[in-house]
Amino acid sequence: MSMFSALEISGSALTAERQRAEVVAANMANAETTHTPTGGPYRRKEVVFASSGNRPFQMMLAGFHPTLSGNQPAVRVQRVVDDPTPSLMRYEPGHPDANKDGYVAYPNINPVQEMVDLMGAVRSYQLNASAITATKQMIQQSIELLK
Amino acid sequence: MNDLSTPMMNMMQKVLDVTVQRHKLVVANMANVDTPGYHTKDLDFRSELRRAAASDGDETPMLVARSVPGLLERPDGNNVSLDREGLLLAETQMQFGLAVQLLKGEFHSLLSAINGGGGQG
Numbered sequence: 343m344s345m346f347s348a349l350e351i352s353g354s355a356l357t358a359e360r361q362r363a364e365v366v367a368a369n370m371a372n373a374e375t376t377h378t379p380t381g382g383p384y385r386r387k388e389v390v391f392a393s394s395g396n397r398p399f400q401m402m403l404a405g406f407h408p409t410l411s412g413n414q415p416a417v418r419v420q421r422v423v424d425d426p427t428p429s430l431m432r433y434e435p436g437h438p439d440a441n442k443d444g445y446v447a448y449p450n451i452n453p454v455q456e457m458v459d460l461m462g463a464v465r466s467y468q469l470n471a472s473a474i475t476a477t478k479q480m481i482q483q484s485i486e487l488l489k
Numbered sequence: 490m491n492d493l494s495t496p497m498m499n500m501m502q503k504v505l506d507v508t509v510q511r512h513k514l515v516v517a518n519m520a521n522v523d524t525p526g527y528h529t530k531d532l533d534f535r536s537e538l539r540r541a542a543a544s545d546g547d548e549t550p551m552l553v554a555r556s557v558p559g560l561l562e563r564p565d566g567n568n569v570s571l572d573r574e575g576l577l578l579a580e581t582q583m584q585f586g587l588a589v590q591l592l593k594g595e596f597h598s599l600l601s602a603i604n605g606g607g608g609q610g
Contacts, residue, residue, distance in 0.1 A: 348513045351517050355522075359523070362523075391523050392524065415517045462523070469519055477512070479582065486593070487596070
């Protein structure tokens, strides 16, 4: 029952959105990577967000009356998954990673798609940063009561 | 509750409690703006405040949060509307500020009475 848990929730969103932006940056940096430690070209990565307090089944058990306990739905990156779309094959017979037909597998990364994802992450980050500013002001106001 | 607290102070305490809970729900909705399957949650301020005011103790009773109906759901099952949450964030913020100012006024008049009406010395 304190305002500081509101800061924690917004903070979890900042962490999650920053991780999303980092994954996008990794995708763009590795747009031409044909060789990885696990072999094969770089695979495009995607983050999966999950809410830690959002459990629809339990909500249904409780008859759609979830009470506000300490269980606030903070957000976190549940996992980072590989994009299953196949690699792009380019004909480059001189390339060291070329197969026997002279084709090199390149990661299937679309810079436009990555930029859109990055902008989405940045905007969500800004949104939660402004929520933190609002919460901070409210805490400041209640501290002013002491004066 | 003690001899120094006025009905106004007790009411403002409840208002602040309910407003903070609502603010937390708005913040949680904003945090989950990109979470697949998340549904917007909110509480009914009027009925929750009435319930809180009806309870005698200093503790506000457990508040009830519900999923908000009638919002457009995106293909990933998320229905958080940024406009709605932004508006509500401003609303809870101002509501909180108002309650704090009213509470401050109560404390000042109490102090004034303690000082025999001679200002806030």
